[in-house]
Amino acid sequence: MSENQEHPVDTSGSTRREFMRHAVLAGSVATVAAAGPWVRAEAASPNETIRVGQIGCGGRSGAHMSSYKWLAEDQKMNVKITAVCDTYKPRAERAAKKYGAEKVYMDHKELLADPNVDVVSIATPDHHHGYQALDAILAGKDVYCEKPLTHWRQYELTRELCRTAMASNQVMQVGCQAMSDSAYHQMAKMVRDGMVGQPIHGETGYFRVGDWGEVGMPIDDPKAQPGADLNWEGFLGDAPRRPFDASRMFRWRMYEDYSGGPVTDLFPHPLTPLMYILNLGMPSKAVALGGKYRYNEREVPDTFNLLLEFPEKVCIAVLGTQGNNDQGVQGRGAGGRVPIVRGWEGSLTIVGEEIVFKPAEGNTRKEKDEQRFKIEQPEDTRLFFKNFIDCCIKRDKNTLSGPELALKVQTALHMAAYSQREEKTVRYDAVMEKIIV
């Protein structure tokens, strides 16, 4: 392909073929979506137990399952983990024992066929999220799905999943727990009410030190081999076929077949609230720079810096490195740099437990002074899960972090990943609904 040749991604390569194969296996997305087999549409009675199936029982699943346990035991909600699934059986069995699940599966489709599962909670490696969430929605289950919504090379799947979720009666929450922080909802209202005037700029990021999320992931058993307790094909999913490798399976974040590095692993956290505050649509352009600046053992970058431009004439910068954890301004949440929103009339940011408004030079507003507003409810992961289960009970699709917002955020992240890899400005064609590299 020549330097200047533009090509929409993901429509003809193996990813597309793999996606279509999967869609056919799932019963054909288009056909099933048109028929609308949404099984659990009616509001559950408050006394009816919400039965959760956990898919993926590694590190992050602990936050999922302990939150459901807290909802049941502390909040007296009718929630119960009835089934667990992992392609590595010892982890699934450990989780079943700890959280009292009756059924252990090694294939998510078997869990989805279990009539004692109403809701699935997905905490598998990135390249499985989209397929498993889509299968779950088509099976009539509500879905909590970890970020990133999909792997960096699965743009078409992102679109299909979000469109299907939006058209369905199923409830979906994407695992950006920062959206439980009232600061972002307060700031979004302030922007909507015109406090900063015409928005023009947003800034956020994610900084930390260490390879602990990649090279440091635990290898439970260095001698593990595929067999009855380890489904290597199940782990690979749509990723390229490779011989079994314990490092790839247990430390999958190091490898670009299964992970994208900071752009998809970390940036959903700061970018989701910032795009929400600014009420933005799809980005029009993305430019990203980065690479392996400090840690060489991994394939994915450790440093990533991204600029996004939106048709609303707003630019966003998302900055980050894993080589230094200085946030520049006071951090908020794990590694998160606080967002700054700039408009023609002033800026909004967060200092400590307060939202701070600063008027811009020459602003035309009556309030010329800095103003501070108390944050009503800081981020709380358990309340984020409560929001999801509440929505499942009420059949309310407006979760704090739903598929509509996730589609916009994940599209921006796909564009960024392609930009950094291809060293190009990447565009989004809103008419064709395609990413142009």
Ligand SMILES: NC(=O)c1ccc[n+]([C@@H]2O[C@H](COP(=O)([O-])OP(=O)(O)OC[C@H]3O[C@@H](n4cnc5c(N)ncnc54)[C@H](O)[C@@H]3O)[C@@H](O)[C@H]2O)c1
């Ligand atoms: N929201 C957050 O703050 C947050 C924090 C950490 C991780 N995460 C996300 O959670 C996801 C899981 O991360 P982790 O650190 O728990 O990884 P992990 O490797 O510890 O856990 C993933 C588990 O999924 C299993 N698995 C792999 N393929 C599977 C399949 N096809 N079906 C069922 N199980 C399968 C693995 O055997 C493993 O036990 C990642 O996508 C990550 O981005 C989110």
